[in-house]
Ligand code: C2E
Ligand code: MG
């Protein structure tokens with residue numbers, strides 16, 4: 001982020017640049033201590049199956065309050081964590097929190113599938129694979145309770161190492177979601193060439209559904225994905241109009257503020273019982 005080019009294409013100095021650089025440096029130091037200082041926690045956003053009107057699962061999203069108060073955006077600290085090699089610590093923390101939470105919910109009679117976001121650094125890390133397998137070898141937890149979300153931006157259909165790993169996790173019984181679909185460089189054709197179960201259309205498209213050309217595109221993605229037997233989820237659904245359009249396109253699931261923001265575990269329990277009473 002070096003400022004915007006002016007009309008002649010020359011970069012001018014961005015006064016914010018130095019400030020941002022210093023902020024990132026501060027974040028890095030604090031990030032390394034975040035887990036031992038108990039500053040991270042996980043929230044859960046419901047996903048709704050709009051065909052059968054039921055909760056189809058939740059997505060686990062990590063949260064960090066620096067010094068217990070300062071909320072830092074995941075997009076900011078995840079990127080830094082990836083750069084400094086701290087992402088695997090965060091991923092372990094999230095995975096552990098989620099397995100604990102699922103067991104607790106099971107004991108309360110709440111059965112939900114949970115998806116976790118994984119970084120490509122995790123997937124390509126042998127230790128991570130080993131570690132995830134370890135967790136599932138002894139716990140009373142099914143792999144099919146879990147979904148792994150991988151952002152489309154890191155996927156290339158010719159990246160053999162990554163695809164092999166995706167096949168590996170699928171064979172192990174995990175469900176795989178392609179996250180933020182439409183923000184990467186893959187063509188629609190890749191839908192038939194990448195191993196996955198669910199496709200999440202990025203909120204960029206959902207927020208522009210009122211534009212006819214975007215609606216047509218979303219409709220095509222859904223239709224094409226369905227011919228391969230994939231489940232389609234729309235991200236960032238915020239209003240009734242979007243639900244109507246998505247239903248008419250036979251979209252399977254939605255996630256977004258319209259139904260619920262990401263919730264603390266107790267809040268989700270409340271949401272769960274209310275939703276099931278209503279439907
Ligand atoms: P994502 O996986 O695509 O997650 C969806 C993001 O959209 C979340 O942002 C969520 O809070 C937000 N969102 C949900 N519904 C709506 C809506 O209706 N409108 C709008 N405008 N936004 C909505 P969040 O929690 O800030 O996370 C941002 C990104 O950070 C995630 O995008 C994911 O890529 C990454 N991330 C979050 N948690 C983790 C994690 O535990 N591990 C890793 N590796 N990445 C994570
Ligand atoms: Mg996600």
Ligand code: MG
Pocket residue numbers: 179180200202235
């Ligand atoms: Mg997403």
Ligand code: MG
Pocket residue numbers: 180202203235
């Ligand atoms: Mg996204």
